[in-house]
Amino acid sequence: MGLISSTHSMSRYHIEGEFEATVMDEVRKGLIENAIPKIENEYEELSAGWTPYESPYNPDFEKFSFIFGTYFLFSLRIDKKSIPAKLVQKQMALAIDKKKEETGREFLSKNEKAEIKELILDVLMHKIPSIPNIYDVLWSYEDKNLFLFTTQKAANELFETIFLNSFNLKPIRLFPYTIVETKSNFSAQQKDRVLSLSPLKYVKG
Numbered sequence: 001m002g003l004i005s006s007t008h009s010m011s012r013y014h015i016e017g018e019f020e021a022t023v024m025d026e027v028r029k030g031l032i033e034n035a036i037p038k039i040e041n042e043y044e045e046l047s048a049g050w051t052p053y054e055s056p057y058n059p060d061f062e063k064f065s066f067i068f069g070t071y072f073l074f075s076l077r078i079d080k081k082s083i084p085a086k087l088v089q090k091q092m093a094l095a096i097d098k099k100k101e102e103t104g105r106e107f108l109s110k111n112e113k114a115e116i117k118e119l120i121l122d123v124l125m126h127k128i129p130s131i132p133n134i135y136d137v138l139w140s141y142e143d144k145n146l147f148l149f150t151t152q153k154a155a156n157e158l159f160e161t162i163f164l165n166s167f168n169l170k171p172i173r174l175f176p177y178t179i180v181e182t183k184s185n186f187s188a189q190q191k192d193r194v195l196s197l198s199p200l201k202y203v204k205g
Contacts, residue, residue, distance in 0.1 A: 011156055013146040015139070017169040023141055027072055028061060030166035035059040036077045042126050048078040048158050050166070056134045072139040076148070076159050079130035083121065091120045135159070146171060 019026040036049030036059050051057070052064035053073045066074045095116045099108055108116075135155055139146040148159055156173065163171050 008149060009151050011148045011151050012174045013148065013171040014174055015141070015144045015146055015169050016172055019167075019169075024067075026167065027066065027141075031061045031066060031074060034162060034166040035061060036079065040079065040130055043122075044081075044130075045125065046078070046080045047130065048076065048162060050162070051075050051077045051134070053136060057132070068138070070140065070142070072137075072141065074137050076135045076137060076155070076162065078133045078135070078155060078158060080133070081125060081128050081130050083124050083128060087124065088117070088120060091124070092117055095120060 031050045034049050036047060036051055038059060041047060049059065050061075051059040051074070052061060052066060053068075053075050054064045056075050056077055058064075059077075061074075066072050092113075096108060096113065099112070099116065100106065133155070136149040137146065137159075138149075148156065150156065160171050160173075163169070
């Protein structure tokens with residue numbers, strides 16, 4: 001679900017650090033250098049990178065803008081290949097039967113089966129297209145706030161890695177403890193008290 005969906009699932013981040021050079025130039029550079037490749041690698045199981053919000057399937061930041069009012073707006077695209085287990089089982093069964101006929105044997109060794117499976121996975125990885133998933137990003141640089149429109153663990157982890165590599169700024173996911181640490185006006189003593197809290201278990205009497 002993205003920015004203009006009727007319902008939203010999002011993660012909020014505090015962005016730690018600042019650019020030394022012009023903000024606009026640094027953001028543009030990070031997006032271009034870490035955009036998802038235009039040409040799909042047929043053997044790559046997973047590919048991820050930035051793409052324009054307006055054009056998720058044509059990652060051209062020279063043509064499409066990433067500025068939305070006072071925000072930076074772009075998307076994270078994750079392309080992943082997934083080979084169905086039942087398809088592998090089918091191809092394995094056919095290949096094993098063929099090998100038995102060719103060799104005149106009733107059984108194949110464990111190593112032979114492993115080699116057949118590796119070959120099948122290689123062929124299928126080459127043939128099966130990647131499935132794209134797109135997650136919108138809305139970033140207020142001045143406020144150090146960023147919204148990633150997903151709560152999926154794998155997508156969040158990939159986002160955090162790519163964002164740090166792209167801009168050399170650290171995204172800190174916000175939940176009660178990190179909000180106290182990064183967004184509150186609490187004193188150092190108050191922060192220490194909150195961060196030292198532990199869950200309290202209630203037991204019915």
